[in-house]
Amino acid sequence: MTAVADAIPASTAVDARKAGRLLNMAIVAVLCAWVLLPIYLIAVNAMSAPADVTGWPKRAWPGFHFGSLSFFINYAGVARAMLNSVLVAALTMIFAIGLGAPAGYALARFRFPGKEPFRLLVLMTRAFPLPLLALPLAVLFIRTGLDDSIIGLALVHTVLALPFAVLITYALFMGIPRELEEAAWTLGCTRVQAFRKVVLPLALPGIAASGVFAFVTSWNEVFAAAVLTVQNRTLTAFLIQSLNISPLPLKFAGGAVLILPALIFLFAVRRYLFSLWGIANR
Amino acid sequence: MTNPRLLPYLLLLPATLFLAFFFIMPFVQVAWMGLSADGALSLDQFRTMASHWKFQPALVNTLLLALIVVPMQLALALGMASIVTGMGRGREVVLYIWTIPLGISDLAAGIVWLAILDQTGFLNSALYSLGLIPGQVNWLTYQSPWLLFAAVIVAEVWRATAIMLVILVAGMGLIPKEYYEAAEVFGAGAWQRFVKVTLPLLKPSIQTALILRTILAFEVFAVVIALAGTNLPVLMGETYTWQFAMQRRGVAAAYALVILGISIAFTVVFLLALRTREEQRA
Amino acid sequence: MAEISIDKVAKSFASFTALHGIDLFVADREFLVLLGASGCGKTTLLRLIAGLDFPTGGDIAIGGRRVNDLPPRLRGIAMVFQNYAIFPHLTVFENIAFGLRMKRLPKAEVETRVTRSASLMHIEQLLSRYSGQLSGGQRQRVAVARALAMEPDVLLMDEPLSNLDALLRLEMRAELKGVLQESRTTTVYVTHDQVEAMSLGDRIAVMDQGRIVQAATPIEVYRNPATRFVGGFIGSPPMNFLAARRHNGGWNVAGVELDGPSVDRSEIQFGIRPEDLAPAEEGLSGNVRVVEPLGAHKLVTMHVGDTLFRAIVDSDHTIQPGERLTLSPRPDRVRWFDPKTGASIN
Numbered sequence: 001m002t003a004v005a006d007a008i009p010a011s012t013a014v015d016a017r018k019a020g021r022l023l024n025m026a027i028v029a030v031l032c033a034w035v036l037l038p039i040y041l042i043a044v045n046a047m048s049a050p051a052d053v054t055g056w057p058k059r060a061w062p063g064f065h066f067g068s069l070s071f072f073i074n075y076a077g078v079a080r081a082m083l084n085s086v087l088v089a090a091l092t093m094i095f096a097i098g099l100g101a102p103a104g105y106a107l108a109r110f111r112f113p114g115k116e117p118f119r120l121l122v123l124m125t126r127a128f129p130l131p132l133l134a135l136p137l138a139v140l141f142i143r144t145g146l147d148d149s150i151i152g153l154a155l156v157h158t159v160l161a162l163p164f165a166v167l168i169t170y171a172l173f174m175g176i177p178r179e180l181e182e183a184a185w186t187l188g189c190t191r192v193q194a195f196r197k198v199v200l201p202l203a204l205p206g207i208a209a210s211g212v213f214a215f216v217t218s219w220n221e222v223f224a225a226a227v228l229t230v231q232n233r234t235l236t237a238f239l240i241q242s243l244n245i246s247p248l249p250l251k252f253a254g255g256a257v258l259i260l261p262a263l264i265f266l267f268a269v270r271r272y273l274f275s276l277w278g279i280a281n282r
Numbered sequence: 283m284t285n286p287r288l289l290p291y292l293l294l295l296p297a298t299l300f301l302a303f304f305f306i307m308p309f310v311q312v313a314w315m316g317l318s319a320d321g322a323l324s325l326d327q328f329r330t331m332a333s334h335w336k337f338q339p340a341l342v343n344t345l346l347l348a349l350i351v352v353p354m355q356l357a358l359a360l361g362m363a364s365i366v367t368g369m370g371r372g373r374e375v376v377l378y379i380w381t382i383p384l385g386i387s388d389l390a391a392g393i394v395w396l397a398i399l400d401q402t403g404f405l406n407s408a409l410y411s412l413g414l415i416p417g418q419v420n421w422l423t424y425q426s427p428w429l430l431f432a433a434v435i436v437a438e439v440w441r442a443t444a445i446m447l448v449i450l451v452a453g454m455g456l457i458p459k460e461y462y463e464a465a466e467v468f469g470a471g472a473w474q475r476f477v478k479v480t481l482p483l484l485k486p487s488i489q490t491a492l493i494l495r496t497i498l499a500f501e502v503f504a505v506v507i508a509l510a511g512t513n514l515p516v517l518m519g520e521t522y523t524w525q526f527a528m529q530r531r532g533v534a535a536a537y538a539l540v541i542l543g544i545s546i547a548f549t550v551v552f553l554l555a556l557r558t559r560e561e562q563r564a
Numbered sequence: 565m566a567e568i569s570i571d572k573v574a575k576s577f578a579s580f581t582a583l584h585g586i587d588l589f590v591a592d593r594e595f596l597v598l599l600g601a602s603g604c605g606k607t608t609l610l611r612l613i614a615g616l617d618f619p620t621g622g623d624i625a626i627g628g629r630r631v632n633d634l635p636p637r638l639r640g641i642a643m644v645f646q647n648y649a650i651f652p653h654l655t656v657f658e659n660i661a662f663g664l665r666m667k668r669l670p671k672a673e674v675e676t677r678v679t680r681s682a683s684l685m686h687i688e689q690l691l692s693r694y695s696g697q698l699s700g701g702q703r704q705r706v707a708v709a710r711a712l713a714m715e716p717d718v719l720l721m722d723e724p725l726s727n728l729d730a731l732l733r734l735e736m737r738a739e740l741k742g743v744l745q746e747s748r749t750t751t752v753y754v755t756h757d758q759v760e761a762m763s764l765g766d767r768i769a770v771m772d773q774g775r776i777v778q779a780a781t782p783i784e785v786y787r788n789p790a791t792r793f794v795g796g797f798i799g800s801p802p803m804n805f806l807a808a809r810r811h812n813g814g815w816n817v818a819g820v821e822l823d824g825p826s827v828d829r830s831e832i833q834f835g836i837r838p839e840d841l842a843p844a845e846e847g848l849s850g851n852v853r854v855v856e857p858l859g860a861h862k863l864v865t866m867h868v869g870d871t872l873f874r875a876i877v878d879s880d881h882t883i884q885p886g887e888r889l890t891l892s893p894r895p896d897r898v899r900w901f902d903p904k905t906g907a908s909i910n
Binding site: 024031032036102103133136191227252255 | 289293297300315379387388402406407508521
Binding site: 177179180182183184185186187188189190193198201202 | 642643651666667
């Protein structure tokens with residue numbers, strides 16, 4: 001019996017554990033740097049004078065010169081493109097929540113035939129490359145006058161965002177016990193009042209988070225935006241269509257502008273987003 | 283109170299109608315658009331698509347990219363998920379940092395790596411200041427297609443590993459600690475515990491992660507354009523070109539069907555290869 | 565007048581029937597307990613009375629008014645839920661005031677009722693807290709206070725004490741009894757705990773598999789169980805049952821001759837409670853397996869024939885495992901049951 005215990009002296013075991021932990025921490029640090037460094041670098045570029053951006057070799061710190069950014073914002077069509085991106089994303093958020101939250105509530109609260117088929121429909125949307133929808137919808141939009149419109153693109157983006165909105169709100173409402181609504185019913189509330197006074201306050205943070213998720217999904221989307229918008233280009237469409245001809249400072253400033261709002265929004269709702277991502281991808 | 287039996291259907295109606303109209307119908311239309319010419323069933327679109335010199339490279343590149351990137355990301359994500367699941371303090375922060383790329387548009391990711399890999403970019407600057415290269419090296423030139431390929435791989439691994447990470451972390455969180463403790467008591471070391479406890483129980487999550495990531499991999503578009511312009515043909519890029527630049531919607535639809543086809547094929551493969559038998563479910 | 569009339573009420577779900585034609589009348593101001601094991605349908609019945617579910621057959625009337633199609637808020641009821649259902653985003657005060665505000669009562673009235681309810685349940689000092697800051701027992705008090713503040717015609721309670729630990733349950737039971745006796749509201753109380761039922765109810769309705777098996781006062785249910793099921797369910801330790809065979813005009817129970825009912829059967833069931841047996845020279849006898857000294861008395865487990873048999877004897881009685889014990893049943897406490905239907909025979 002003692003042979004085993006003696007085989008690994010206690011001090012070596014402790015050392016091995018400590019080394020293991022240090023290795024772990026080192027790996028974590030490297031991976032964090034791997035993620036953060038490129039973002040830092042684009043920020044450097046965005047905050048340097050255009051001459052520095054095209055110049056060489058690069059310095060690793062920003063010049064805190066806003067020449068690139070102002071060049072970008074004042075470039076023809078950019079300000080408009082940013083506005084369009086915001087509008088499309090805002091509409092997507094409204095549509096996705098407006099359609100998805102009631103569906104999520106119905107799935108969470110009721111038992112009924114048709115529940116499984118609907119869930120299957122929602123899951124199916126994941127198996128398909130959704131941006132390709134822009135192709136046939138382009139034809140439809142031309143016919144209905146929605147071509148090259150904010151609403152048209154928002155509708156396509158809603159298809160992207162809706163499955164998540166449904167799944168997230170479903171998980172959200174499942175987490176709010178039915179008993180709370182029933183208690184409200186016994187205390188004088190109609191279904192709607194109970195929902196408004198009891199469920200909504202508790203679900204609002206989660207719904208807001210999934211709204212932000214829909215917003216960011218739309219803000220980041222490239223393919224459909226590029227296919228469907230010409231005059232009313234969004235930021236992503238603008239950038240990709242001008243990649244050949246645009247000067248480097250424009251590209252980098254554009255990239256930074258694409259990233260920043262998304263990062264800020266996601267940071268604001270980070271508490272919910274992680275569990276929501278996990279749930280939505282199950 | 284409205285008839286409670288109708289209520290769930292009323293709540294689901296908007297989302298269902300929306301998906302039927304903006305998801306199911308358009309996909310049927312894509313099939314029609316790709317499989318018809320001048321209003322009649324025909325394979326002309328496919329013929330045009332296949333005979334174009336860029337078709338084969340696009341198909342090969344897309345498949346090859348996916349085949350290389352996805353397994354790399356799976357391994358990386360598994361490692362990252364294991365580390366994060368075992369972390370105590372700092373777990374939230376690390377998880378947030380590692381999932382930042384999820385909020386970044388693929389276009390922005392492409393631009394970010396452009397800033398690093400461009401001739402005047404940060405990689406060259408760093409290598410130069412370390413004395414490793416005499417001057418600017420053009421990593422992103424059409425003359426070195428393998429380097430272009432490698433650049434896209436790096437950018438994709440950076441951008442999209444978080445997608446799998448989130449799913450795997452959620453899945454790992456569901457594995458009760460007791461299983462690991464039991465395995466340890468019965469003599470399994472860390473690696474053995476990973477192979478014999480974590481991996482088998484993680485199969486459903488791995489399946490989901492693989493399916494989602496592979497479908498997204500076949501959609502690769504903006505990253506390629508940002509880093510390689512038109513020098514690295516991929517399926518989605520060709521779809522965009524035929525639709526937007528060449529205004530040949532039918533051919534674009536044919537491409538779309540090819541992407542759809544390989545997506546479904548791989549989904550089915552993953553569903554079959556990684557299915558857990560009913561009796562073995564937790 | 566807030567009597568509840570339940571007439572042939574049935575409830576089926578897709579694949580199974582939860583309630584088979586229930587007939588029950590709860591008098592005004594009566595405290596009725598619905599007692600049964602899990603799955604017997606007691607909570608389903610309570611929810612039908614509340615209006616949280618609708619019957620698939622039969623009628624429910626409260627205060628003489630048919631309420632089948634009415635939503636909960638129009639039935640004059642208030643309910644205490646098993647998991648309390650305290651709204652997490654509101655303070656205790658606002659929770660208790662919730663229903664009153666829905667009724668649009670004037671501020672002063674709301675204030676009065678809330679403070680009165682709160683002091684009744686001894687939670688005046690918690691009024692500005694949130695449910696997350698309360699213990700289970702405190703939340704339970706808030707739930708009761710919230711229901712009482714409504715001054716309802718009918719009070720419904722769904723196993724309100726079952727999530728409390730044993731000691732707290734004992735305290736709360738006594739407290740609830742005091743509070744509810746004062747309020748004198750018609751109350752329907754659901755529980756699976758027969759001690760609670762015996763302690764709190766004016767009448768107990770014992771339920772099994774979707775039917776009411778017996779509805780009577782606690783002592784009646786205890787002394788005169790209507791079926792073998794009731795006899796075995798109520799009482800701790802439960803009633804003993806032995807086979808009885810007809811013998812010479814009387815009945816042979818494990819070798820002992822007893823007088824019993826004159827029915828046309830060759831075999832019936834004999835039932836006697838452990839506390840209605842006394843050590844004697846002659847009677848039911850068997851080998852003692854286990855003796856548990858419980859302080860107030862001794863619980864003896866023995867075998868009569870090959871049936872497990874329990875008896876309660878005095879603490880000072882000396883009996884050891886392995887010894888033989890003979891017990892004589894109190895004649896007026898003996899009960900007889902039909903072996904097939906389980907119904908009691910008189």
